[in-house]
Each structure stands twice: as structure tokens, then as C-alpha cells.
Amino acid sequence: MMKQILFFLLITCVFTPMVNAQDSGVHFEKGVEWKQVVKKAKKAKRLIFLDCYTSWCGPCKMMTNKVFPNDTVGAFFNKHFINAKYDMEKDSSGVMLKKKYKIAAFPTLLFIDPKTEEVVHKVVGACDVKLMVEEGEQAINPEENLKGLRARFAAGERDMAFLKGYLFTAMYARESEDQARAMQAFLDVVPIRDLADQATWHIVSKAPLNPLSVPVKHMMDSLDYAYQVVGKEKIDELLKWMFYDYAYGIARWTPESGQPFNEEANDLLVKYLLRFDHVSSPARLAYVYTAKCAREGDYKGMLDKMQEAFSYNVFRENDGVTYFHLFMDQLARSTDVAALRRGIDWIDKETLKTTDLMLLSNLMRRRGNLLKAMGEPDAAEKAFELEKKYKDDWVKVTTRPKH
Incomplete structure (x- = not known):
């Protein structure tokens, strides 16, 4: 069940050509609506194997x-x-199942109990x-499939192999x-x-890590020892991406998210970043400090923080683009006309620096959102047309x- 080495064989698709079905090997139900597949599986007393694919998916074709x-x-x-496959964008059953099972990547391979239509096992890629x-062997084992593992975890099983x-x-x-539950228990x-x-x-x-978790706190409290045992390069790479993910989440937070802002996690992240002597730390701190102004509705201060961060050249590769776009999205929530105009002017300057079509498209979307917030729908529509x-x-x- 471990299959660690084969983990890297899992791939998901972005944009690639059409898939052609084969007649040999796995026998898929053809031209059959989902409800008929469920009925057949119930009668046969078997799980349903469902291949969720799209016509443009390269790994699906493979x-x-x-x-x-x-x-x-x-x-x-x-x-x-009982095997079934549907194009999630073209087949009527596929469109329905994509929504029902919240399919977001392709291929997604589902093993479903026909009695409840509940997913008991799943593979993405x-x-x-x-x-x-x-994966098929694991799916038919009620103790080892995803549903069974969840139940064992809920019952308190914490053996290392499990x-x-x-x-x-x-x-x-x-x-x-x-992943988060298992990782927390594992660490x-x-x-x-x-x-x-x-x-x-x-x-x-x-796996995802939370800066508030006990294991991460322990690692940060024993950072020199962790460097000695594991290696500084490995630890730094792990912490770099963990801090990035968390800082990015802080920057995206809005009251409309429905989740209360976690001040404790924010403060602890700042503490960690001030200690984490790494080239990525200043950029992460820029995200956190700038986000504080946005949360407080101080959009002038937010723009000042952004200009300060860029003046110190704290970003690497495309990180500055992500940072800029995130806080222009935050600015669109403002009613401060002066701040909105300042943001639009800044976007206009950025458009003069690039010929990258996708970057220009993204900039125009932000420009349109800021113009819309200013109450200029006609100008906003022109920006969206350019986007x-x-x-x-x-x-x-x-x-x-x-x-």
C-alpha cells in the first residue's frame, strides 16, 4: 500500500489533445447513463470504477x-x-458527476459504493x-481504502505504518x-x-504543514539541531515553502471569507520569519506586513508598504508579480478614491514594462476591478475587453x- 517510489508517477493534465477509447482490457459501460451504471453495480454487488476525463487531457489519453x-x-x-468513464465536460452524466464529486483535475479515478454513491477510494492523476x-486492490479492501483509513484514524489508530x-x-x-490530519499525527x-x-x-x-502545529514549533525551537541531523538545505527548502503558503493565505484573507483571522498564527509566523535567516524571509514578511494594512482598511498604508518592498528588491523570480496582483485585488475592496487612482496609475506603469500577453491580461483585469470600484463602469468595461x-x-x- 505504501507505493512511495511510484508516487512520482502520478501526474495531472493541463491542456493536451483528444482521447480515443480502446476496446480491449478494461470493459467500460458504453453509452450508458450514470443511473443505469449504479443499478447494474448494485445488482452485481460490486464497486463502481469511474474514470473522470476530458477530451483535452494528455494523461487521460495515456x-x-x-x-x-x-x-x-x-x-x-x-x-x-463495474467500470464507467465519462467526459466531464461533454457527456451529460459527466457534467453532473463533475459537480457532484467536485472534480477539479484530470484524470480523477473514483471507486464508488453504488448503494450510497459514496466515494470509498480515489486517485487524482x-x-x-x-x-x-x-489502487484497485486497495479500493476493494474496506480496511485499507480511503474510507477505511479515515475510519481507523477516527477510531484512534496511530501506528507509524498506518x-x-x-x-x-x-x-x-x-x-x-x-493529508493535514495524517501529517499532524505522523509528526x-x-x-x-x-x-x-x-x-x-x-x-x-x-505534505502541508501548519506553523501553529506542535511539530513545526518543535522544529523551530530546535532549528540548529534539525540542520545538523537533516541538513540545512533540506530544512530551509521545507520551511521556505511552508512560510510561503501561509503568508500567501494571510495576504488573501478577507472578512468575506467567512473565517476569522488567526492573529496567533500571524504573530507566530512573523516570529519565525525574523529568526529564519533565509533569502526568502524578507519577501514573506512583506506579504504579512502589507496584509495587515489591508485588513485594517489602510489602503494608503498598504500601497506604501508595497512600494517599500519593491524598493528593497526583496522578491525573487515571479514572486513580486504574485504579490502585486494579490494586493491590487485587495485594493479593489477599497472606497478610497485616491488610493484606487494610485493603484490604477501603478498598473499603467507596469503595463509599459512588459510585452507578456498573459501578464498584460492579468493587469487589465485588476485595472478593470479598480475602475469598477471607483464607479467608472464604462472605463472598467474597456479594461475587461483588453483583458x-x-x-x-x-x-x-x-x-x-x-x-
């Missing part, structure tokens, strides 16, 4: 051409499941032949809440010295055949 036609995969899946059979299995299963399924029982183990470190480095034009031009350029 699965169709290389994995599903395989005799070993076919023999196992035809014996244990493409698998090779070996992994596909392993936690590793639960964590990897959650990673494959892209279930962030499960609670793993001493820092064991992080030097390659398999253990792989788990730690791939679409730049995006369309970008699509034409990036999809143009290469000779």
Missing part, C-alpha cells in the same frame, strides 16, 4: 492507450468493478499498469484535510532524528503550430 487496454488491468477491474492494479499509508493515500487522492510521533530517513523525509517534504483580447492573443501565440 491511460486510455497504455493502461486500460492492458490484460492484467482488464482482468482485475472486469472481475471486481495518471497511473502506470502496476499502480493501477495496486499513518504512512493513510498519508500516502491522502496524497494520491489530493485530499488536503486528510507528533516522529522525533527530529528520524527525519534523516529518506522515506520519512519524503513524507514530510510533500480578453490579450488572453485571446496569448492563446493564439501559444497554440500556433511550430514549423
Whole structure:
């Protein structure tokens, strides 16, 4: 069940060509509505295996051409499941199921109990032949599939091997809440010295971490020891991305999110960043300090903080672009006309610095939002038209055949 090495075989798609179905291997129900698949599975007393794909998904095409036609995969899946597949954007059942199961990446592979239509196991991303059979075996095991692992965790099971299995299963399924729970429990029982183990470190480095968690506090309180045992480069890389994710979340927070702002986490993050002597720390602090002004409605102060951060050149690569766009989005919540005009002028200056079509499209969207907040709908509409034009031009350029 562990399958750590094969973890890297999981890939999800962005934009690639159409998929063509195969007749051999896994026998999928063809031209059958979802309710009929459920009825058949109930009668056969089998789980449903559902391949959620789209016509533009490259990894989906790989699965169709290389994995599903395989005799070993076919023999196992035809014996244990009623198999179905739908285009999530074109088939009527697919469109419905995409909404029902909140499918956000492709391929997504679901194993469903027909009695309740509940997902008992899940994989997001493409698998090779070996992994596909392993996932099927795990799905039919009520103690080892995702549903079973959740139940065992809820019952208080905390054995190290169990936690590793639960964590990897959650990673494959892209279930962030499960990952967070399993990681928290895993780190609670793993001493820092064991992080030097390659398999253990792989788990730690791939799962979400919360700066407020006891393990992270312990690591920060023993940072020099962690450097000595694991290696400074590895620890720094882990903390860099953890602090980035948390600072980014702080920058995006608004009262409309429905979640109370966590002042304790904010203050602890600042404390950590001031201690974390890393090239990325000033940029993360810029996010946090600027976000404080936005939360307080001090948009003039927010813009001042932004200009200060850029003047000190604290950002690396595209981080400054992300920072700029995030706080221009925050500025659109303002009613301060002077601050809104200042933001628009700043965007206009940025447009003169680039010929990147997608960046220009993103800038025009922010410009339109600020103009809309100022009560200038006509000017805002022109900005949104430019946003679409730049995006369309970008699509034409990036999809143009290469000779």
C-alpha cells in the first residue's frame, strides 16, 4: 500500500489533445447513463470504477492507450468493478458527476459504493499498469481504502505504518484535510532524528504543514539541531515553502471569507520569519506586513508598504508579480478614491514594462476591478475587453503550430 517510489508517477493534465477509447482490457459501460451504471453495480454487488476525463487531457489519453487496454488491468477491474468513464465536460452524466464529486483535475479515478454513491477510494492523476492494479486492490479492501483509513484514524489508530499509508493515500487522492490530519499525527510521533530517513523525509517534504502545529514549533525551537541531523538545505527548502503558503493565505484573507483571522498564527509566523535567516524571509514578511494594512482598511498604508518592498528588491523570480496582483485585488475592496487612482496609475506603469500577453491580461483585469470600484463602469468595461483580447492573443501565440 505504501507505493512511495511510484508516487512520482502520478501526474495531472493541463491542456493536451483528444482521447480515443480502446476496446480491449478494461470493459467500460458504453453509452450508458450514470443511473443505469449504479443499478447494474448494485445488482452485481460490486464497486463502481469511474474514470473522470476530458477530451483535452494528455494523461487521460495515456491511460486510455497504455493502461486500460492492458490484460492484467482488464482482468482485475472486469472481475471486481463495474467500470464507467465519462467526459466531464461533454457527456451529460459527466457534467453532473463533475459537480457532484467536485472534480477539479484530470484524470480523477473514483471507486464508488453504488448503494450510497459514496466515494470509498480515489486517485487524482495518471497511473502506470502496476499502480493501477495496486489502487484497485486497495479500493476493494474496506480496511485499507480511503474510507477505511479515515475510519481507523477516527477510531484512534496511530501506528507509524498506518499513518504512512493513510498519508500516502491522502496524497494520491489530493485530499488536503486528510493529508493535514495524517501529517499532524505522523509528526507528533516522529522525533527530529528520524527525519534523516529518506522515506520519512519524503513524507514530510510533500505534505502541508501548519506553523501553529506542535511539530513545526518543535522544529523551530530546535532549528540548529534539525540542520545538523537533516541538513540545512533540506530544512530551509521545507520551511521556505511552508512560510510561503501561509503568508500567501494571510495576504488573501478577507472578512468575506467567512473565517476569522488567526492573529496567533500571524504573530507566530512573523516570529519565525525574523529568526529564519533565509533569502526568502524578507519577501514573506512583506506579504504579512502589507496584509495587515489591508485588513485594517489602510489602503494608503498598504500601497506604501508595497512600494517599500519593491524598493528593497526583496522578491525573487515571479514572486513580486504574485504579490502585486494579490494586493491590487485587495485594493479593489477599497472606497478610497485616491488610493484606487494610485493603484490604477501603478498598473499603467507596469503595463509599459512588459510585452507578456498573459501578464498584460492579468493587469487589465485588476485595472478593470479598480475602475469598477471607483464607479467608472464604462472605463472598467474597456479594461475587461483588453483583458480578453490579450488572453485571446496569448492563446493564439501559444497554440500556433511550430514549423
